[in-house]
Amino acid sequence: MKLLEDRILAEGAVRPGNVLKVDCFLNHQMDISLFMELGREFKRRFSDLDINKIVTIETSGIGIACIASLFFGNVPVVFAKKAQSINVDGPIYTTKIESYTHKRVYDVFVSQKFLGPDDRVLIIDDFLANGKSLEGLLEIIGASGASVEGIGIVIEKGFQVGGEIIRNRGIRLESLAIVDVLDADTGRIAFREDPWDVR
Amino acid sequence: MKLLEDRILAEGAVRPGNVLKVDCFLNHQMDISLFMELGREFKRRFSDLDINKIVTIETSGIGIACIASLFFGNVPVVFAKKAQSINVDGPIYTTKIESYTHKRVYDVFVSQKFLGPDDRVLIIDDFLANGKSLEGLLEIIGASGASVEGIGIVIEKGFQVGGEIIRNRGIRLESLAIVDVLDADTGRIAFREDPWDVR
Numbered sequence: 012m013k014l015l016e017d018r019i020l021a022e023g024a025v026r027p028g029n030v031l032k033v034d035c036f037l038n039h040q041m042d043i044s045l046f047m048e049l050g051r052e053f054k055r056r057f058s059d060l061d062i063n064k065i066v067t068i069e070t071s072g073i074g075i076a077c078i079a080s081l082f083f084g085n086v087p088v089v090f091a092k093k094a095q096s097i098n099v100d101g102p103i104y105t106t107k108i109e110s111y112t113h114k115r116v117y118d119v120f121v122s123q124k125f126l127g128p129d130d131r132v133l134i135i136d137d138f139l140a141n142g143k144s145l146e147g148l149l150e151i152i153g154a155s156g157a158s159v160e161g162i163g164i165v166i167e168k169g170f171q172v173g174g175e176i177i178r179n180r181g182i183r184l185e186s187l188a189i190v191d192v193l194d195a196d197t198g199r200i201a202f203r204e205d206p207w208d209v210r
Numbered sequence: 211m212k213l214l215e216d217r218i219l220a221e222g223a224v225r226p227g228n229v230l231k232v233d234c235f236l237n238h239q240m241d242i243s244l245f246m247e248l249g250r251e252f253k254r255r256f257s258d259l260d261i262n263k264i265v266t267i268e269t270s271g272i273g274i275a276c277i278a279s280l281f282f283g284n285v286p287v288v289f290a291k292k293a294q295s296i297n298v299d300g301p302i303y304t305t306k307i308e309s310y311t312h313k314r315v316y317d318v319f320v321s322q323k324f325l326g327p328d329d330r331v332l333i334i335d336d337f338l339a340n341g342k343s344l345e346g347l348l349e350i351i352g353a354s355g356a357s358v359e360g361i362g363i364v365i366e367k368g369f370q371v372g373g374e375i376i377r378n379r380g381i382r383l384e385s386l387a388i389v390d391v392l393d394a395d396t397g398r399i400a401f402r403e404d405p406w407d408v409r
Binding site for chain 2: 026032034035039040041042043044046047069070073074076077078080081085086087088089090092100121122124125
């Protein structure tokens with residue numbers, strides 16, 4: 012998605028350890044006009060899907076998922092929670108997710124009330140790197156009996172294994188920008204060619 | 211806001227310890243159609259404000275703040291982060307916030323890039339109880355030199371002190387529903403009369 016790639020080039024910053032900082036517009040300050048364009052683009056790419064729920068994981072996916080819902084008939088958005096709350100009661104689906112960013116393992120859960128066999132889910136998240144977070148979500152959704160119709164990612168790190176793992180499972184995955192080069196020494200960012208840009 | 215009060219009565223549940231569970235529509239599963247009505251109502255109550263930024267705090271405020279932004283000209287939404295990230299660099303405004311729900315103290319921060327003296331802020335959050343979270347946000351925003359034009363809360367627990375503390379500071383605070391009674395034994399929920407319902 013050229014609009015997104017241009018924004019990453021203009022305002023993104025590369026840090027050692029394959030970190031791409033996009034906190035100016037994506038995951039600390041959030042550009043809602045950009046989010047509207049991301050939501051529109053997810054709908055364009057997934058226009059054939061009949062979904063009734065969007066699932067994401069706290070924290071950075073929430074805003075994007077909520078805005079994206081507007082383009083999918085305002086379907087409910089469920090976010091998987093990192094376990095720390097006393098406000099949980101009733102049965103939950105749960106798994107452990109290792110965070111690349113935070114170097115720790117989280118217990119993550121979704122209340123069983125909010126996912127079941129009748130649900131046709133679109134997963135939305137801001138980043139895809141090693142895929143641990145998505146694999147956790149897939150496990151939770153699988154346990155509920157819901158189907159995953161597609162996965163929409165804003166920025167995929169194409170040089171990490173997550174995208175390949177997910178696609179090899181036969182799951183439909185669309186990333187609006189795939190970063191193939193992140194060079195912290197030179198600051199260079201390069202994107203994989205995007206077939207959707209010419210459709 | 212009658213629509214919200216009706217929803218709380220229909221789907222909210224009272225738990226011991228003054229806990230009001232509204233995870234069906236507000237803070238685990240999010241009803242985006244309802245969020246649109248909340249955003250519209252915040253705009254109605256704050257129609258005279260000239261804001262250029264919305265500030266919230268992770269996690270549950272983020273979705274509401276993003277949708278509300280649509281009614282305020284798509285102003286950027288900044289969320290204060292709970293400190294755990296290695297993705298932070300550069301100067302930050304920081305404070306400590308004691309979470310009533312999680313019974314612990316968080317370090318919370320906002321990057322200095324995203325708040326400054328030119329900012330006219332509307333704070334949005336899902337709950338107001340003892341006000342610790344809001345006081346932390348006010349401290350951070352104050353340190354940046356930005357002005358707080360208003361605070362919009364979805365559900366205020368009127369029997370806790372937060373609302374009074376904030377209003378006594380002379381800050382304009384609008385809560386879309388103020389719960390005055392939460393009885394875990396009977397499940398009874400009662401709301402303060404809302405002058406905006408008849409305007």
